[in-house]
Amino acid sequence: MTHAVKYHPGMNLLEQYVEGTLSAEVALAVSAHIDLCPHCQLQCKDIKNDQGSQLAELAPSELATSDMQQMLQSILQQPQDADNIKAPLAETTTVTVNGRSFQIPRALSRLASEHGKWLQLGGIATAKLPAGDKRHVSLLYIDKGTEVPNHTHLGLEMTLVLAGKIVDETGEYGAGDLLINSPDDTHTPRTLADEDCLCLSVLSAPLKFNKGLTRLLNPLQQFFY
Structure with missing residues (x-):
């Protein structure tokens, strides 16, 4: 029987993981947990979507540079199924x-x-x-x-x-x-x-x-x- 994961990182840790602001060692533990936890895989996907929506809602005056505008335009022009495009997985x-x-x-x-x-x-x-x-x-x-x-x-x-x-x-x-x-x-x-x-x-x-x-x-x- 597959074990149902019960103990997860807090939402704050998951948000920092998605943002890339965790130390490498803590991010390693969180990433390995996510590999084993369907619940946190969905949580991270939701966090990414929320952050993307917040970025898309920024007024032009809030985008500090033309480079930022170009980056936003590039993100918004990606295919809707871009989440399903994955880099080659490492060998187990x-x-x-x-x-x-x-x-x-x-x-x-x-x-x-x-x-x-x-x-x-x-x-x-x-x-x-x-x-x-x-x-x-x-x-x-x-x-x-x-x-x-x-x-x-x-x-x-x-x-x-x-x-x-x-x-x-x-x-x-x-x-x-x-x-x-x-x-x-x-x-x-x-x-x-x-x-x-x-x-x-x-x-x-x-x-x-x-x-x-x-x-x-x-x-x-x-x-x-």
Whole structure:
């Protein structure tokens, strides 16, 4: 049964994505979510149409230059079915970890095909992607019945479920669901006993583990971040 995506970027994030004003790393997570989410595909199409209508309604005096007028005329003269004209799609990529193969959304295909070495600790493995300037971007694999130690966040954490499910104190998240956590959020994600999980992780700062011996991992994150 196909999972119905329940957790989406906010409208503000989608608008910024369409406008092209998001950082590259955040835009990557949003774009991969859109690949997996028919609802947000429609939302983005509506945003594009609204922005086009607003541009078309501008009075000539509001168009700052003749170049702007020419650009508007070019947009308006495009065929009505221009939305259906698409650039060639990237080839999809399969990632293999722990003997399991996962198909990656097209937005991540090129980067995922160039991922770094898998670093494993218990049932958790991570592989850095060649992306990110101010943020750490990686694939995160969590084996069946595995718990990520309780942690809070020193910055923004975006987790996009690519396959499988994870559960924490606030809900259950399946393929396409996008979790966004801030320094105000503390949680203990885990997988189900019979299903592993692959995620895209975008971090603006390292995690902070809170309990027991896992706190010893905090200074070690500098080697992985």
